[in-house]
């Protein structure tokens with residue numbers, strides 16, 4: 488997969504090659520590490536915890552003020568990735584004060600439960616898009632995030648349908664190192680500002696894609 492990718496993407500060879508090496512090594516390591524007996528999420532229990540989360544993640548187009556960007560869509564995301572993100576917020580290794588407070592009191596089991604609820608059914612990928620139809624700057628991303636924007640493993644987040652402004656913000660954070668991830672830092676620094684716009688526009692417009700968790704989903708199920 489990475490060989491093919493290397494041949495197809497030659498713009499900034501050395502940095503990109505480093506990124507791939509890191510990516511392949513770290514990617515498989517992290518998948519293996521998190522595969523060790525993770526608690527199985529119970530979506531029904533997660534629904535109760537998830538109610539608070541809908542105050543932001545359940546409102547279509549809800550934006551974070553300062554800096555201004557859309558709160559990420561979670562419905563259809565890989566549950567395992569959400570678990571990983573929540574653990575990082577909890578420990579503070581992904582620095583974001585609001586989400587740190589949200590995750591702080593959650594046990595590993597509660598994190599698994601709320602991730603199972605919020606993610607719901609994972610986005611089913613569209614037909615693979617031919618690499619020649621993918622914008623050049625986004626070709627590098629497809630080995631992990633899929634040409635259809637669906638993460639090829641549960642640790643690679645799905646980008647299809649995610650808010651454009653959130654994708655741009657995330658890429659800037661990887662570039663600056665504020666959001667720490669060796670794979671995405673290496674990839675991020677190889678992108679120009681114009682390329683960031685191109686890749687964010689490409690992935691955010693792909694369908695089927697992620698959704699805002701419907702608030703009605705909660706009310707409907709709470710009545711039963």
Ligand code: HEC
Pocket residue numbers: 536537539540541542543544551558559561569570572573582583585586589590601602605644
């Ligand atoms: C006050 C608004 C708010 C509330 C309430 C909130 N979130 Fe968030 N959440 C955000 C914002 C803003 C981000 C993006 C933060 C960043 O840039 O890292 C985020 C990011 C996330 C992410 C990372 C998504 C990704 O694609 O990486 C997860 C997972 C998440 N929230 C889950 C939850 C859960 C679970 C709860 C409830 C226990 C919750 N959130 C409550 C605003 C909120």
Ligand code: HEC
Pocket residue numbers: 507510511514559571624625627628629630631632642643644646653654655657658666667668670671674678686687
């Ligand atoms: C080798 C695998 C790999 C490649 C190639 C790759 N990514 Fe990623 N990407 C990841 C992983 C793993 C994460 C989760 C990192 C974390 O925990 O913060 C991620 C996270 C992201 C996120 C954050 C998503 C969210 O919900 O917060 C964005 C945006 C992103 N990648 C965009 C891209 C773009 C654009 C490219 C191509 C220019 C790309 N990635 C190439 C593996 C990869």
